[in-house]
Amino acid sequence: xxxxxxxxxxxxxxxxxxxxxxxxxxxxxxxxxxxxxxxxxxxxxxxxxxxxxxxxxxxxxxxxxxxxxxxxxxxxxxxxxxxxxxxxxxxxxxxxxxxxxxxxxxxxxxxxxxxxxxxxxxxxxxxxxxxxxxxxxxxxxxxxxxxxxxxxxxxxxxxxxxxxxxxxxxxxxxxxxxxxxxxxxxxxxxxxxxxxxxxxxxxxxxxxxxxxxxxxxxxxxxxxxxxxxxxxxxxxxxxxxxxxxxxxxxxxxxxxxxxxxxxxxxxxxxxxxxxxxxxxxxxxxxxxxxxxxxxxxxxxxxxxxxxxxxxxxxxxxxxxxxxxxxxxxxxxxxxxxxxxxxxxxxxxxxxxxxxxxxxxxxxxxxxxxxxxxxxxxxxxxxxxxxxxxxxxxxxxxxxxxxxxxxxxxxxxxxxxxxxxxxxxxxxxxxxxxxxxxxx
Numbered sequence: 001x002x003x004x005x006x007x008x009x010x011x012x013x014x015x016x017x018x019x020x021x022x023x024x025x026x027x028x029x030x031x032x033x034x035x036x037x038x039x040x041x042x043x044x045x046x047x048x049x050x051x052x053x054x055x056x057x058x059x060x061x062x063x064x065x066x067x068x069x070x071x072x073x074x075x076x077x078x079x080x081x082x083x084x085x086x087x088x089x090x091x092x093x094x095x096x097x098x099x100x101x102x103x104x105x106x107x108x109x110x111x112x113x114x115x116x117x118x119x120x121x122x123x124x125x126x127x128x129x130x131x132x133x134x135x136x137x138x139x140x141x142x143x144x145x146x147x148x149x150x151x152x153x154x155x156x157x158x159x160x161x162x163x164x165x166x167x168x169x170x171x172x173x174x175x176x177x178x179x180x181x182x183x184x185x186x187x188x189x190x191x192x193x194x195x196x197x198x199x200x201x202x203x204x205x206x207x208x209x210x211x212x213x214x215x216x217x218x219x220x221x222x223x224x225x226x227x228x229x230x231x232x233x234x235x236x237x238x239x240x241x242x243x244x245x246x247x248x249x250x251x252x253x254x255x256x257x258x259x260x261x262x263x264x265x266x267x268x269x270x271x272x273x274x275x276x277x278x279x280x281x282x283x284x285x286x287x288x289x290x291x292x293x294x295x296x297x298x299x300x301x302x303x304x305x306x307x308x309x310x311x312x313x314x315x316x317x318x319x320x321x322x323x324x325x326x327x328x329x330x331x332x333x334x335x336x337x338x339x340x341x342x343x344x345x346x347x348x349x350x351x352x353x354x355x356x357x358x359x360x361x362x363x364x365x366x367x368x369x370x371x372x373x374x375x376x377x378x379x380x381x382x383x384x385x386x387x388x389x390x391x392x393x394x395x396x397x398x399x400x401x402x403x404x405x406x407x408x409x410x411x412x413x414x415x416x417x418x419x420x421x422x423x424x425x426x427x428x429x430x431x432x433x434x435x436x437x438x439x
Contacts, residue, residue: 027133038091067166080147130410145422190374196349206355340416367433375401
């Protein structure tokens with residue numbers, strides 16, 4: 001395979017074409033392996049073992065099983081700050097339909113015991129491959145930095161669980177507490193070869209709700225003898241959509257999505273109950289509280305209006321706060337990235353409505369820098385932009401980053417950021433990042 005490497009003068013400031021060329025084949029091969037062998041959240045045993053073995057072979061001090069399947073790899077290089085770079089390990093229960101020759105054909109059992117297809121539909125395989133290439137460059141050239149490099153392989157990001165598991169298992173007490181934490185995420189919102197920076201709030205608060213609506217079962221031919229929970233659920237679903245459109249102030253971001261409804265098992269039987277699964281996204285804490293309260297109010301009112309025998313059960317079973325990028329740190333590292341991959345390839349972008357649990361690390365009082373990595377084929381991106389259409393998003397069965405430019409850019413960007421941060425004193429980092437995120 002012919003590999004195309006960056007050769008611009010800007011690229012040479014952060015990582016030479018020669019050193020990228022030396023590590024890229026291994027990183028790319030690792031990407032292909034990971035893509036073909038994805039594992040579900042909390043079950044990333046082989047993925048973690050593979051990444052741990054490769055980092056150990058590069059001279060990193062590796063600890064496995066931190067927060068179940070999580071790994072921590074340390075490379076100490078004299079005195080200086082501790083900088084953490086994090087990648088995720090898990091994949092999604094999605095059937096891949098990309099048609100790629102290395103497409104996943106894996107099936108596994110989910111937490112409920114159901115057989116499901118598995119795919120790296122969120123780009124975590126590319127994140128891990130980027131981290132591996134970065135780790136190799138940093139290990140080979142220790143003259144350009146000093147301090148402690150801390151690499152994290154985090155499980156269960158997709159269930160917003162893994163960060164909590166690792167923290168609870170002593171991530172910040174058993175190992176050096178980082179001065180700054182860094183992560184990236186690939187998407188199709190930008191062309192491969194570019195990165196996007198968001199100072200301040202990067203993504204959304206996320207809340208997952210499970211609602212059980214209770215009715216009274218009966219024969220489908222005699223609905224007057226029953227209280228139909230499916231009809232109540234349908235009314236509830238429609239009413240919930242009035243929260244963002246009629247209750248939240250225009251201009252404030254809020255999303256209420258009902259992702260599933262489970263009810264009944266036969267066409268002529270009215271079931272006793274119906275279950276809804278919701279995801280709620282907001283940027284601001286006051287809007288978050290308003291939306292969650294409205295969901296409870298509307299759900300209970302719809303059930304009462306239908307004469308339900310009991311109030312619905314509303315379970316708030318998982319949540320995470322928005323990821324906050326320290327503004328001063330983000331501005332500084334934007335300039336670092338501009339020098340590393342070219343000024344025209346770095347832009348300030350809008351916050352996204354997706355969510356993830358990197359925020360749990362930031363909430364431990366650690367300044368964070370989380371940035372976007374363009375993954376779209378540049379030609380397809382230009383065509384989609386011109387026509388006003390969208391490319392397949394993360395979590396789509398068709399999501400497939402344009403690997404070569406995206407992976408190369410991920411490695412170069414991470415190396416540029418780490419070399420800069422690990423060439424800065426801890427005191428200077430504290431001065432840059434003074435202050436706390438808004439509530």
